[in-house]
Amino acid sequence: MAEHKVCEDLVKERKQCTFDVQELINLIDGGAQATQERKDVENMVLSTPGLSSKNDVPEEYLSHKERYENAIRKACILSECVKQYAERHNTMDAFRPTNKYRVMLGVVKDVSPFMLHMGMFVPTILSQSDPDQLAEWLPKAMSMQILGTYAQTELGHGTFLRGLETTATYDPSTEEFIIHSPSLTSYKWWPGGLAHTANHCIVVAQLYTKGQCYGVHPFFVQIRDTETHMPLPGIKVGEIGPKMGFQTANNGFLGFDHFRIPRRSMLMKNAQVLKDGTYVKAKNEKATYGTMVFVRVLILTDVSYELSRAATIAVRYSAVRHQSQPKPGEPEPQILDYVTQQHKLFIGVATSHIFRVTGHWLWDAYSQTLKDVGKGNMDQLPELHALACCLKAVCSRDATARIEEFRLSCGGHGYMASSNLPIINGIVSATITYEGEYTVLMLQTARFLVKAWKQATQGNTMTPTVSYLVQFFNNDRVLWENTPSGIISGFKAIAAGKTKAAYDSLHNYEKTGLDYEDAWNSASVQLVNASEAHCRAILCEVSWKEMVRYATNASPNLGKVLLQLAELYLVYWALEKRGDLLMYSTITRDDIARLQARYEELLALIRPNAVGIVDAFDVRDEILNSTLGAYDGRVYERLMEEALKSPLNAEPVNQSFHKYLKPMMMKAKL
Amino acid sequence: MAEHKVCEDLVKERKQCTFDVQELINLIDGGAQATQERKDVENMVLSTPGLSSKNDVPEEYLSHKERYENAIRKACILSECVKQYAERHNTMDAFRPTNKYRVMLGVVKDVSPFMLHMGMFVPTILSQSDPDQLAEWLPKAMSMQILGTYAQTELGHGTFLRGLETTATYDPSTEEFIIHSPSLTSYKWWPGGLAHTANHCIVVAQLYTKGQCYGVHPFFVQIRDTETHMPLPGIKVGEIGPKMGFQTANNGFLGFDHFRIPRRSMLMKNAQVLKDGTYVKAKNEKATYGTMVFVRVLILTDVSYELSRAATIAVRYSAVRHQSQPKPGEPEPQILDYVTQQHKLFIGVATSHIFRVTGHWLWDAYSQTLKDVGKGNMDQLPELHALACCLKAVCSRDATARIEEFRLSCGGHGYMASSNLPIINGIVSATITYEGEYTVLMLQTARFLVKAWKQATQGNTMTPTVSYLVQFFNNDRVLWENTPSGIISGFKAIAAGKTKAAYDSLHNYEKTGLDYEDAWNSASVQLVNASEAHCRAILCEVSWKEMVRYATNASPNLGKVLLQLAELYLVYWALEKRGDLLMYSTITRDDIARLQARYEELLALIRPNAVGIVDAFDVRDEILNSTLGAYDGRVYERLMEEALKSPLNAEPVNQSFHKYLKPMMMKAKL
The missing domain is CATH 1.20.140.10 (Butyryl-CoA Dehydrogenase, subunit A, domain 3)
Incomplete structure (x- = not known):
């Protein structure tokens, strides 16, 4: 060791x-076998070229932008590396707590910008999609053909879900939902990976159909072009800025301007909206807990x-x-x-x-x-x-x-x-x-x-x-x-x-x-x-x-x-x-x-x-x-x-001496 | 407002x-007058060109080095601006707590790299120099012809002063002290401004004379050339790296290789070493509290x-x-x-x-x-x-x-x-x-x-x-x-x-x-x-x-x-x-x-x-x-x-998409 x-x-x-x-x-x-498996994953990951940070300039010296780019680079290599393991996470039971994958902390030292993909996007699809939706979305998400996150919290509302302002209004004439952010405070705010990383997300919004509000429901929404990564028309998306930690989580904001998605983008394991706009209640609302x-x-x-x-x-x-x-x-x-x-x-x-x-x-x-x-x-x-x-x-x-x-x-x-x-x-x-x-x-x-x-x-x-x-x-x-x-x-x-x-x-x-x-x-x-x-x-x-x-x-x-x-x-x-x-x-x-x-x-x-x-x-x-x-x-x-390793220590005298310190001290002598 | x-x-x-x-x-x-004086200082400082940060990219987005350079720039303008006020701080009584100068927090948002100059270097000179030393050092320090800090803590010792390892050995043949760092753990570690900013400092070291150790005493030591800012021969100095806070404090390390300073560099208000090396005890040791x-x-x-x-x-x-x-x-x-x-x-x-x-x-x-x-x-x-x-x-x-x-x-x-x-x-x-x-x-x-x-x-x-x-x-x-x-x-x-x-x-x-x-x-x-x-x-x-x-x-x-x-x-x-x-x-x-x-x-x-x-x-x-x-x-x-204001938000698609994300997602589709 x-x-x-x-x-x-x-x-x-x-x-x-x-x-x-x-x-x-x-x-x-x-158990001894679990220990062995954990060690195997650790060995595999830490011996993968590009994942060791031993000779890197430590993250804390980089600019915010450089840190993000560095985190993306490593997260991509890492996801390639653990893919075979990740693909086993296709039932909720696979999320049982284990230390097997903690090795990620040794790669992206703070928090991965992909954290919410496997941590929230996939579990939500798993637990709230109907069978057809599951068949369509899960393989793409598991293989990382698409990158997702979970957008619930808004600038003006956190834990109090009923207060969320984002609306999803059903339009039976086109069989679409119109997702909209009616105010500044309704912008989604916080989701990890949302800023510049994810091209899809689960959006939690107030469902309106036939002129009535049925409370918050989850929707599967594409937000960026998969080819160009440009935000789709009607989408405003960006990052929310530095924080106390989670610097590389790429937490983002997201606003919608009457953005249209197909009816079947609503996750329909529980509640549903039929083609004509009829709302069908979940059999048991508690199930969404x-x-x-x-x-x-x-x-x-x-x-x-x-x-x-x-x-x-x-x-x-x-x-x-x-x-x-x-x-x-x-x-x-x-x-x-x-x-x-x-x-x-x-x-x-x-x-x-x-x-x-x-x-x-x-x-x-x-x-x-x-x-x-x-x-x-x-x-x-x-x-x-x-x-x-x-x-x-x-x-x-x-x-x-x-x-x-x-x-x-x-x-x-x-x-x-x-x-x-x-x-x-x-x-x-x-x-x-x-x-x-x-x-x-x-x-x-x-x-x-x-x-x-x-x-x-x-x-x-x-x-x-x-x-x-x-x-x-x-x-x-x-x-x-x-x-x-x-x-x-x-x-x-x-x-x-x-x-x-x-x-x-x-x-x-x-x-x-x-x-x-x-x-x-x-x-x-x-x-x-x-x-x-x-x-x-x-x-x-x-x-x-x-x-x-x-x-x-x-x-x-x-x-x-x-x-x-x-x-x-x-x-x-x-x-x-x-x-x-x-x-x-x-x-x-x-x-x-x-x-x-x-x-x-x-x-x-x-x-x-x-x-x-x-x-x-x-x-x-x-x-x-x-x-x-x-x-x-x-x-x-x-x-x-x-x-x-500090870049400041790479030179004995920093340029700021000549630019600022020396003129100040010279002036003082006069 | x-x-x-x-x-x-x-x-x-x-x-x-x-x-x-x-x-x-x-x-x-x-009192009302103190309020007015505080407001005057605040107005003066915050209206000085170069000190507002309203339109700057916030510090947290910069690299560690850029943050330092930015802090030095502002600290220099600031010190020029408050000089007339600072120069009144020439007795200990002037350090009475006041909110008058808190405005500095509005300029260097974290901590100034000059913090220990006025906070420890000047007070130590004030309280531990004899009258001749005071006359020589204080005006230079007050006017900022020299920039100082206070170097006590070492890599291996903090609060336990008696354990400090740095030595100051008196050589009566040249009437000099030889300052030396006998080990890695004896390196000074932590002093604010020490890394790339200060050219002088108070060094606390174990005093040896005539073969005997008399415990720790303070010495006034020049560490960098005042013209070139290069570390003097026998001095190793640099920064200790990023921290939980105090990012712009420029905390440094400092090692000495048999570095010689004149006898009168020892602060002699209390204890003294005479030309022949005789140690003269302080009248009351508690006074150094x-x-x-x-x-x-x-x-x-x-x-x-x-x-x-x-x-x-x-x-x-x-x-x-x-x-x-x-x-x-x-x-x-x-x-x-x-x-x-x-x-x-x-x-x-x-x-x-x-x-x-x-x-x-x-x-x-x-x-x-x-x-x-x-x-x-x-x-x-x-x-x-x-x-x-x-x-x-x-x-x-x-x-x-x-x-x-x-x-x-x-x-x-x-x-x-x-x-x-x-x-x-x-x-x-x-x-x-x-x-x-x-x-x-x-x-x-x-x-x-x-x-x-x-x-x-x-x-x-x-x-x-x-x-x-x-x-x-x-x-x-x-x-x-x-x-x-x-x-x-x-x-x-x-x-x-x-x-x-x-x-x-x-x-x-x-x-x-x-x-x-x-x-x-x-x-x-x-x-x-x-x-x-x-x-x-x-x-x-x-x-x-x-x-x-x-x-x-x-x-x-x-x-x-x-x-x-x-x-x-x-x-x-x-x-x-x-x-x-x-x-x-x-x-x-x-x-x-x-x-x-x-x-x-x-x-x-x-x-x-x-x-x-x-x-x-x-x-x-x-x-x-x-x-x-x-x-x-x-x-x-x-x-x-x-x-x-985030530089990441200046462009809709970060380069890392083309470099890393897209290739990963494309590969997944195969």
Whole structure:
């Protein structure tokens, strides 16, 4: 793996590791064969000519335009290279979370301009086309004869779908829809790849037929000429400009001037418009939840992977970096030996595992629900939707916080682009907003909780993920127990307590004369709190169960490590939420002191395996793309090597000296 | 102010404002005359030819090198323009925090490559040169005949000064110091302007004379030829590469190969080396704390100002943005009317005020201490140092969190570079690390607290800022009172409780056989907690007193608003730390429910004045530099106008289509 000699600190760390790293690698991949397949894809991609960036000037030095052109070049080579693998993605089941294709992060270092082609365009076609449409569009999309994206968000509207302004008005005389952007705010804004890359897209628009509006529906629309790539007449398209991250995603805007498309361009698996303009309703409107839930589920495993990249960087750097001299005359310790540093790092490492196992659990629930829906059973949909909402919201936010903590744990060097932590931060923090804004999603889960609570007050049964609320219905404080299951009970009691508090507050506001929606707004800070508490209870319970299951099936040494990480997660959050535990359980100050002591104990237990644990994320140097985190630990050498790639460093004196600096200093002398 | 018609939502908001915005503007500036002076500087700078960026391609589209060259061009014009003002900065008193020169943010949009010249090079000369040196160096530096920076941090060492490796070895035969970089890790790394801009710098190096090391001292070193700008023989210098922010700061590296400088290049106000190599100790070593404390004090007012920029952007945008439709048939409300949005915004607005008034209070303490030091009285220095450490650490971290919250409150558009929120985020998050890393500073304050606690256990008196600890010495829980002063008492009780817990934990670890420093390390998570609690008690008490004082002197309507903001800050933090209050005060669940209700009430009270309050930060559009936050509220128009400036949008089809995309799609058809 390493071309150079590995730094002695890392050699020492690897020697003291108590478990089999390869076993954990396989566990994360889902088996030894999956590991092998991932490595094959990585080897294939990274040995393809034109895809290595080792000798390139790093992207961050290029102009915005050059970065885009460079990303397109690489994305094209890459798509050629992984085509045979990509073509297997022709059912929704093929989108099951896997690390096999993460190697793309090692090629286009930020985000590929093709991201939404395979991530949204293809899945939407798969899940919302009727059989004829599928037969026509899918092969073209899968083989990349056409390049697509998904255009929903507008300049003036995001998560609130009903507010979208783009119209699709059916004209029975020509059997066409007229797509139109009636205002500046109705321009599509944000879709990745839309700006200069895609020639097709799914457009979400308000459907009008026979003078009536039937709400938003998806349409398959060609926007550029396939030969010349010129925008078609009636189309205004371009890029929206630089962002905090996603610089190479080629996010675009799109406006329509009475643009006509055939009737059959409407995706017709669910609702339809007949030739004469008759609107045929979807059999079940909830079925369209599917794609939204799908993307949200994947976000959990995506942020888990980004956490593993950031963890690898920060933990290896902390093993290599020596600083300060607490004891006179002794050498400076590795910063990984500072307990404050372990406090910053290990919860992030644990969180990567917790989100991965919870993400897989949620994917299984999603798959099952999808199968049920196929059989006409929609019962689980609202529950799955409520679950995916709060999990996506909380995990994206937590992941961002943890990655920022990893970045800060690397001191000034974590601020360098070459550490890759700022880029990872840019990628992950976007997940808080896209595919459903944090607060909006939390309030959707809150609506579900309030409904559930109301059902419980009426003595009705509750669906599985909220049935625990009943236990605490008439309970003031749950009996505290200083064990993992005690902590999980505590979190359930908090969720029940906060749901009750929000529910009561909602009704108290109503009693003051507010109507329901104003009361809802007034109580919304507490409603979000309830949603968060519910989500944390789920995260704690699900991840503990899953980690115990993995630990049971692992060899004893690895099992121990998995349980330490899972327990650390529980104890960390119990301490974070000790105020809530004091309110909703019988926990005492002494219990809290014991939790604190156990937390410090767990940090010490994890410390010797820290490097081994992040090695087991098995992120190749090319995918890690970090001066601080490479396998060999040559941190300072890499920092200098990267700096020397700066075009500014190619000449000792920049032209601006002669043009500006010297005249200024000369004038000052006079 | 506005060239265009102001958006109706903002007109409405401004009409309903209940206080005199101009009065608050003057209060923030420090009086009507200060406001006028600020405006004069702003007008002068922004009307100078070459300094407006209105018609430029925005910086974010340029290559890294082009951005640097553009920044140098503007910084030179700017420095010419503000020279007469700058030349007044020839005593430390002239560095008193003011918003007068913030206009620079409107010129070099990120950070000026000259930042450390006036920010560190000049202050170090001022505070550490002897009179002859001052007479020689200061006029050249003030007039910018020479351009300097401050080179302390190395590739391998940051906050831990004693670990710096660069050596300055005195050679009495030539009466010179030999500056040398003995290793890669000893290279200076990070100083702003060092890369290609400065021709002089202060170098901090380990002083060796007569075979003995006397620790780190500052040296005045020329590094580039003043005529040709070529690095002098024996100097290796260049830039360190792109970062999360500070792209135009021109951060550099610097290595010395036995580079000789005259004996009198050592800054000799404090310690000296005589011609024969005799080392003369500083009269008081603590006196050198000065510059470090100085910079940390300024960070408080700097982040306060950045908070005011971010607050202006997010609040105005929230007044203009309409979203969702809670009530069927009614128009979409301004998002500022959502209580969850107020929850995100108003604490940030309040925090800007709290940090500003605390920063001014700390500056006054610093000035007074400096005067005392001048008279030989060093008594206050350790206390001031401990205070500046934790305040810098906590305020930089809180400000970063608040700014991220402002960014998220703007949804996807807050992720756009043109919102300016990502750039502000980049500038502010760096303050957590530079000039003293967060955890290191917190532990320095913790050492002071532990000493103070020990003194208290021995019945000794304590210095002013920690004397409150005594009150809680034998107290289990403070009596809760639901008032501002009750909250402040609660926070003091928390600080005392956590100091006691950390102190006890430290000694318990010692009892297990650990030596003091290992015990310190084991207890360090709790020690940081104690430091944070102490800092929050100070922030609450000082800011409340200061805000009450301002409110008392203001007209009644403004006074009310100031008190609402100050109380919101207290109540917000009381709710955030309710777990700690439950542990260290007699607060009950009902009290907490009352606090929550009061919090919601305060949000409602502040709501009508929200736009007026941010208008009173009086940040000109050019300094705000945001599509979302301009005074006239033309949010969507500006977003599109900025996007259209993208060089990618200058042509309908990018060359990469013909080069890469088309061949790929053609091949797929085969």
